[in-house]
Amino acid sequence: MKEQSLVSDYIPILIQLCVAIGFVVATMLATHLIGPKRKGANKLESFECGIESEGNARLPFSVKYFLTAILFVLFDVEVIFMYPWAVNYKTFLHEMGMQGFFSMVIFLSLFLVGFYYIVRKGALKWE
Amino acid sequence: MSTIFFLGYKTILVTMVWGISLLIAMYATLMERKLAGFLQDRLGPDRAGPFGIFQPLMDGGKLFFKEEIIPNDSNKFLFILGPSLAMFTACMTSAVIPWGPDLNLFGHTIPLQIADINIGVLFVFGVVSLGVYGVMIGGWASNNKYSLLGAVRASSQMISYELAMGLSLIAVLMMSQSLSVKEIVQQQHGINWNVFYQPLGFLIFIICAFAETNRAPFDLPECEAELVGGYHTEYSSMKLGFYLFAEYINMFVSSAFMAAVFFGGYNFPFMDKIANGNLLAILGVAVFFAKIFFFIFVFMWVRWTLPRFRYDQLMKLGWQILIPLSVINILLTGGAIMLKNL
Numbered sequence: 001m002k003e004q005s006l007v008s009d010y011i012p013i014l015i016q017l018c019v020a021i022g023f024v025v026a027t028m029l030a031t032h033l034i035g036p037k038r039k040g041a042n043k044l045e046s047f048e049c050g051i052e053s054e055g056n057a058r059l060p061f062s063v064k065y066f067l068t069a070i071l072f073v074l075f076d077v078e079v080i081f082m083y084p085w086a087v088n089y090k091t092f093l094h095e096m097g098m099q100g101f102f103s104m105v106i107f108l109s110l111f112l113v114g115f116y117y118i119v120r121k122g123a124l125k126w127e
Numbered sequence: 128m129s130t131i132f133f134l135g136y137k138t139i140l141v142t143m144v145w146g147i148s149l150l151i152a153m154y155a156t157l158m159e160r161k162l163a164g165f166l167q168d169r170l171g172p173d174r175a176g177p178f179g180i181f182q183p184l185m186d187g188g189k190l191f192f193k194e195e196i197i198p199n200d201s202n203k204f205l206f207i208l209g210p211s212l213a214m215f216t217a218c219m220t221s222a223v224i225p226w227g228p229d230l231n232l233f234g235h236t237i238p239l240q241i242a243d244i245n246i247g248v249l250f251v252f253g254v255v256s257l258g259v260y261g262v263m264i265g266g267w268a269s270n271n272k273y274s275l276l277g278a279v280r281a282s283s284q285m286i287s288y289e290l291a292m293g294l295s296l297i298a299v300l301m302m303s304q305s306l307s308v309k310e311i312v313q314q315q316h317g318i319n320w321n322v323f324y325q326p327l328g329f330l331i332f333i334i335c336a337f338a339e340t341n342r343a344p345f346d347l348p349e350c351e352a353e354l355v356g357g358y359h360t361e362y363s364s365m366k367l368g369f370y371l372f373a374e375y376i377n378m379f380v381s382s383a384f385m386a387a388v389f390f391g392g393y394n395f396p397f398m399d400k401i402a403n404g405n406l407l408a409i410l411g412v413a414v415f416f417a418k419i420f421f422f423i424f425v426f427m428w429v430r431w432t433l434p435r436f437r438y439d440q441l442m443k444l445g446w447q448i449l450i451p452l453s454v455i456n457i458l459l460t461g462g463a464i465m466l467k468n469l
Contacts, residue, residue, distance in 0.1 A: 012137040012242040013222050013250075019145050020218035024211045024369075032363035035195045044199040046271045047360055055199065057272045065279045068442070072286040075450075079293045082457075083249070086300040089461065093468045102463045108454055115450065124446045126439035 067123055078111050132235065140241055144221050151423075152181040152375035159427050166431045190368035198361050200270040209265025210362065210369035216258040217376035223247035224383050225309040227393045227412035231404050239412065240309055245310035248300070251384060255339060258377070259285045262341075265370070266358030277357030279344060280347050280438065285339055287442060291449035292335035295328045298453075298460040299388060308384075312392035317399070320391040327456045329389045331449050333425075336381045338445065340374060343430040347438055382422035383415075390418050 048054065085092070085104055092100030120123060157172065157179060164171025172179035197206055225240040244250060259282050266278020298319055303311045315321055322329045338345040356362075358437030359370045386392060393411030401407045436444070 008133075009244050011134070012141060013219075013244075015134075015138055016141045016145070016219060016222045016241060019141050020215050023145070023218065024214050027214075027365055027369070028161060028207065028211060031191050031368075032195055034191050035193055035364050038194065046198050046200050046269075048272070048354070054424055057270045059272070059276050061273070061275065061279055068283040068287060072290060075290050076286075076293070079290060079297075082294075082297050083300065083306070086297045086457075087304055087306060087309045089301045089464065090304055090468060093465060097469060098465065099365065101461050104461065105458065108458065112451070112454060119447060126442050 006030070064126065071118060071123065075111075075115075136237060137241065140239070141222075144226070144334030145218060146220055148218070148376050148379055151379050151419075152372055153187065155375045155378065155423055156186065156227075156371075157183050158423070159430075160219065162424075163431050164428045166428075177226075187368065190365050193364040195364040195366065196361070198270065201361065202268040202270070205264050205268035206361075207366070209261055209263075210263075210270055210359075210366040212243075212264065212374040213258060214369040214376075216254050216261060217373040217380070219254045220251055220377070220380045221383070223250050223308050224380070224387055225312050225392060227415060228408045229404070230408045238309075239408065243307060243309045245305070245307045248296065248306045248311075248388075251308075252289075256286075256289060258339075258373075261370075261373070262358050269358075269361035273355045273360045274358050275348060277354050277360070279422060280354075281341060281358055284341075284345065284347065284441060284445070287445040288335040288338035288449075290346075291331055291445060291453055292339065294450060294453035295331035295335065296388070298325055298328045298456050300455070301460055301464060308387055311424050312387050312394065313356065315391040315394050316350070318391070318396040320389065320394070324387040325456070325460070326459075327452065329385075331387060331453050331456070332389065334444075334449065335424070336385060337369060337429065338441075340377045340426075340428055341382060342374070342378065344433040344436050345441060346430075346435060347441060378423060378426050379419065382419045382426065385422055386415060386418035 041061065082104070089100065140275050160182070161171040161179070172182045175181040175185050197203055221245060222241045225238070225243070227239040230239060231239040262281045262285070266274040266281070269275075299311070300306065302321065302324060303314055305311060305314075311321075337343075341349065347357075349359065354360070359367055361368060393415040395410070395414045398407060398411070401410065
């Protein structure tokens, strides 16, 4: 198993970063320079299916979306905790036997208790 | 190996991977339209060149020559940043995918992978999560109600399915004991593919991949019947092109990732019979691309077969079905590995 990555292993990613940024910037500049420019007051208005636009779009929106984002942060952190365990799972089994499995069962049941709570609270109800 | 040689071939490899992903994304648009035509009993584009093969070039060129409209009410900087970020993240994910077995040229061993890092899987997840910002920033900066609705829908959909996606991969990592994509591929030598051990994990992963790339049946962020164009309603010229194009590149890269992690990557049955290393490498690349094309085909097949989900159904599937299912999958895998090893 590859234990460690050297800093030099990441240099190709840096090259890819440069290629990607270069491509994006070059294309954005090209399309800005090539395309025609015929601006008009009506053309630059926000699109609202042809009728006169009504106010601004900086509106409050459903708090459900915000709640979903908060729950995502909570659960994603718990998922990240499982990654090191998953990678070392077989080592744990060799070193401490069944404990390597059942400690994660406890963690997962706590995860599911939290999950059950938010489901019962109706945090995931969209109807 | 000398530093200059290393930098040189890595640069060539990066450019090739970038070029190939752009080319495949371009021709995936044609393939999609041809396939849609076939499934709906019509011809699809056939005017530009024989069988319409110049259609993607024409479409791309047209987008360059279109007027670039930045609405007065929008935040100019963020408006440009949105599509740029979407394209940028789409171009970055391919860095950790091993395209084939090592090649031997001029006495050097050349791995056909841009960067073999020991956190490859996490790199993919990290970059994919950044993709949410492209959609969110673009939709919000447009200052248009349709765009805003599309953007909040898209971002809450993408983060919801990211959870199940991360969980479904944990079971694979428990078997592979490594986060390096190359390591995971090497362990699936021959026909020892992960999908035979993780059918449920694969199913969850492919559903999440559909949702992450905003493809039907999860294309609610841009459902034309309700939201005009969703988060890219206000976009025109190549900025719109970037959003559409990034979707196809993401489709290509997630097909490649699924082929690598679940379907053995460049491994194929009876590969030990081939003694010549370079021949094996070339065949491996061909096999890998065949698998990728198969998955791209599945993406399109699903899009033109299934109707769109309703938003509450989408959230219910993501949170209340896929997440518990992937937890059960982890427990089953853990139990099976424990029984085998103790």
